[in-house]
Amino acid sequence: MKICKGFESVMDTIMSVLTPIHREGHKYLVLFALVTLLLFLVWTPLGWIGVIFTAWCAYFFRDPDRVTPTRAGLIIAPADGLVQSVTEAIPPAELGMGEHLRPRISIFMNVFDVHVNRVPADGEITQVAYTPGKFLNADLEKASEDNERNSIRMTTLAGKDIAFVQIAGLVARRIVSEIEPGQKVLAGERFGIIRFGSRVDVYLDEGLKPLVSVGQRTIGGETVIADGQSEEPQRHGAVR
Known part of the structure; x- marks a missing residue:
């Protein structure tokens, strides 16, 4: 007893x-x-x-509330984690976004990060595509193409065409998504979760400059990663 x-x-x-x-x-x-x-x-x-x-x-599995910036034009981090890369890449083929390079921000979630994923902007979901694949370490570059993933395309209220992709990792074995084409969404809304250790890629539209740097930590639903109303060039950071 x-x-x-x-x-x-x-x-x-x-x-x-x-x-x-x-x-x-x-x-x-x-x-x-x-x-x-x-x-x-x-x-x-x-x-x-x-x-x-x-x-x-x-x-x-903790799911804390977040305070999301709501000004028009902002793109918000969809996940907690480490900015692993800020580069240019072609979006997943299944989304039909063409083969031209777009700014891509990759956020890696380790097993100690909050794994609840959030919508990066106000707008409408235009496409959702699940792709089975491997379970390579999510911090590898080829994980974007080879790993199991759930790709989501949306049009923001500002008319920007962006995408965000849930990518399973080495330990992760399930991607959960509760979002559908035609759905109206708000920045910071919860839309899914990945178990256990994974990554989220965000593909920006033309004219959007990444405002986070490699090695920076993001807070899902709070950290601004791009701003359609800003003329600031892409940011670079230094460890100090």
Whole structure:
């Protein structure tokens, strides 16, 4: 009984600190909790190891609110993570956006980042295309072409044609997307999640300059990565 009460106390503390939890994580959290309870019954030290993994599960699926800048023309980061590359690349062929190069911002999410993905701008979704593929390390350049991905094209309220792509990583085995063609969306709205460790690429339209630098960390739904009303040239950063 003492073990059960101690376990319940720990779980209450975890939930009070880490809520809200994305609904994709509920089943995993229940599974981890049940396994942890069984481990306590087998051997108490194993149970505490289970508590650590249960806490990590809750931490991974955390879904915090964000304050999204709402001025017209802004493009907002769709994910928490590290800006892995700022380059020019051809958008995924399945979106039919042509073969000319566009500015591309790649944001890599490790297993400790928030993995809930958010819409980068106000506008309308024009196309969604899921492509099966490999599960290479998401920080590799060829992951954009070879890995399993979910590609989304949209027209912003400012008339810009942009795309954002959820890319599965080495550990990730499921991309969840709740967005459909014809859907009206707002910047910062949640639209999906990727499990566990992954990447999101954003392809900008002509005239949009990246306002983030390689090595910078972004906050999904908050960090401005481009601005259609700005004449500022592409930013470059330095580690200091």
